[in-house]
Amino acid sequence: MDFAFPPHAEAFRTEVREFLAANITPETLDVSDGTIHDWDLHQKMAAKGWLSGAVPEELIPPDLGGGDRDLLEMAVLIEELQLAGAPADGLGVAVCVASMVLELGNDFLKETVAGPLLRGEVLASFGYSEPESGSDVAAAQTKAARDGDHWVINGQKMWTTLAHEAAFVILLTRTNAEVPKHKGLTMFLVPLDAPGIEIQPVWTMGTERSNATFYDDVRIGDEWRIGEVDGGWAVMKAALKYERGIAGGQFPSAPLLDAAITYCRTTTDADGRLLIDDPTVREQLVRARIDIEVCRGFAYKTAWMAAQGDFFGVEGSMTKLFASESYKQHAHWILDLMGPEGLLQHGADAAPLGGSIEEHWRHAPVTTIYGGTSQITRNLVAEQHLGLPRARR
Numbered sequence: 001m002d003f004a005f006p007p008h009a010e011a012f013r014t015e016v017r018e019f020l021a022a023n024i025t026p027e028t029l030d031v032s033d034g035t036i037h038d039w040d041l042h043q044k045m046a047a048k049g050w051l052s053g054a055v056p057e058e059l060i061p062p063d064l065g066g067g068d069r070d071l072l073e074m075a076v077l078i079e080e081l082q083l084a085g086a087p088a089d090g091l092g093v094a095v096c097v098a099s100m101v102l103e104l105g106n107d108f109l110k111e112t113v114a115g116p117l118l119r120g121e122v123l124a125s126f127g128y129s130e131p132e133s134g135s136d137v138a139a140a141q142t143k144a145a146r147d148g149d150h151w152v153i154n155g156q157k158m159w160t161t162l163a164h165e166a167a168f169v170i171l172l173t174r175t176n177a178e179v180p181k182h183k184g185l186t187m188f189l190v191p192l193d194a195p196g197i198e199i200q201p202v203w204t205m206g207t208e209r210s211n212a213t214f215y216d217d218v219r220i221g222d223e224w225r226i227g228e229v230d231g232g233w234a235v236m237k238a239a240l241k242y243e244r245g246i247a248g249g250q251f252p253s254a255p256l257l258d259a260a261i262t263y264c265r266t267t268t269d270a271d272g273r274l275l276i277d278d279p280t281v282r283e284q285l286v287r288a289r290i291d292i293e294v295c296r297g298f299a300y301k302t303a304w305m306a307a308q309g310d311f312f313g314v315e316g317s318m319t320k321l322f323a324s325e326s327y328k329q330h331a332h333w334i335l336d337l338m339g340p341e342g343l344l345q346h347g348a349d350a351a352p353l354g355g356s357i358e359e360h361w362r363h364a365p366v367t368t369i370y371g372g373t374s375q376i377t378r379n380l381v382a383e384q385h386l387g388l389p390r391a392r393r
């Protein structure tokens with residue numbers, strides 16, 4: 001068994017590291033406005049062809065270019081972005097939505113949405129969750145009613161992250177309430193400057209800004225529909241498929257642990273001993289390092305499966321579950337180790353390491369919620385991996 005990446009992917013890693021070293025500044029890393037996206041960095045990555053490079057080759061129209069990076073290279077890109085702490089949420093959404101449009105969209109959407117997304121000119125956002133349906137996303141109630149060649153949309157979405165920066169939202173709507181819930185959904189790409197849309201910020205404990213989005217008689221043409229009428233669930237499945245293109249990079253604890261090691265090497269306890277010389281402290285740091293290596297094993301396996309052309313489902317759930325739960329655990333351990341000072345936030349004079357560990361501690365729990373909560377993910381692992389009976393829904 002060989003865990004090494006092939007030479008071309010390692011050569012790409014070197015290229016990415018050099019790019020990040022040259023382009024990441026303290027301003028890039030400053031996400032104090034809660035938006036985990038930096039336009040300058042995003043556009044430079046698009047100019048290097050890294051957004052279009054991630055889209056499957058067979059979907060790329062000749063005039064767009066790209067499709068020339070394989071999924072192992074994409075895993076390397078995501079890993080390096082995460083290790084550098086780069087604010088790159090926009091990249092994942094752009095690649096996923098563009099791929100869906102190129103596979104299932106009409107010519108109008110390909111030109112209006114996919115091209116600008118892959119050139120880094122605009123962003124998209126995911127409009128799936130609603131106040132009453134997050135885990136059970138197929139229960140969406142936002143209504144789209146047909147009116148001749150148009151659709152009229154009314155409802156509310158919750159957690160439409162990046163909507164305040166994005167040009168489009170991919171919106172899951174209910175078009176038929178008379179059939180079982182999965183069969184009455186239709187997906188649209190909706191331009192966020194359409195009349196009747198309101199975007200309200202939602203601030204989270206983890207500093208991240210998300211949004212509630214409201215749709216009040218929003219009128220769009222049928223050309224904005226993606227997939228069949230009442231066929232929205234099939235489009236959701238395509239979205240999952242394209243998330244594999246941005247697999248890997250499940251190391252949220254790695255920057256946290258680096259910060260903790262720096263802290264322990266430079267901080268003394270009440271007896272004047274460096275924290276790193278305390279065996280109990282070292283044991284916790286080593287335990288965290290072992291977990292990160294387990295995350296690496298999970299992430300590399302999913303990247304390898306994707307590169308082989310295998311659809312990973314439960315393996316992705318296992319990766320996400322272990323990475324997010326261990327991140328939360330590590331943040332808790334490390335904050336404990338710092339004592340009360342650890343609670344000082346960014347901006348406070350005495351905040352250790354500029355408050356970065358406290359920030360990780362507030363951010364870690366949310367990673368166990370978005371993209372599927374830990375409970376839902378455990379259900380999937382129990383059913384699909386351990387073969388336990390299906391959980392009652």
Ligand SMILES: Cc1cc2nc3c(=O)[nH]c(=O)nc-3n(C[C@H](O)[C@H](O)[C@H](O)COP(=O)(O)OP(=O)(O)OC[C@H]3O[C@@H](n4cnc5c(N)ncnc54)[C@H](O)[C@@H]3O)c2cc1C
Pocket residue numbers: 125126127128129130131132133134135136158159160161162204208210366369370371372373374375376379391392393
């Ligand atoms: C910061 C942030 C950003 C997000 N960004 C986006 C985005 O861009 N677009 C988008 O569409 N969504 C987004 N989400 C929404 C996210 O996907 C949902 O929050 C998540 O799926 C959980 O849904 P919910 O919040 O409605 O909780 P609920 O589904 O109401 O769950 C509440 C609790 O019940 C548990 N639970 C629910 N069902 C079961 C079950 N069957 N078995 C066991 N336990 C269960 C859950 O695990 C959870 O603990 C974001 C969320 C957050 C917090």
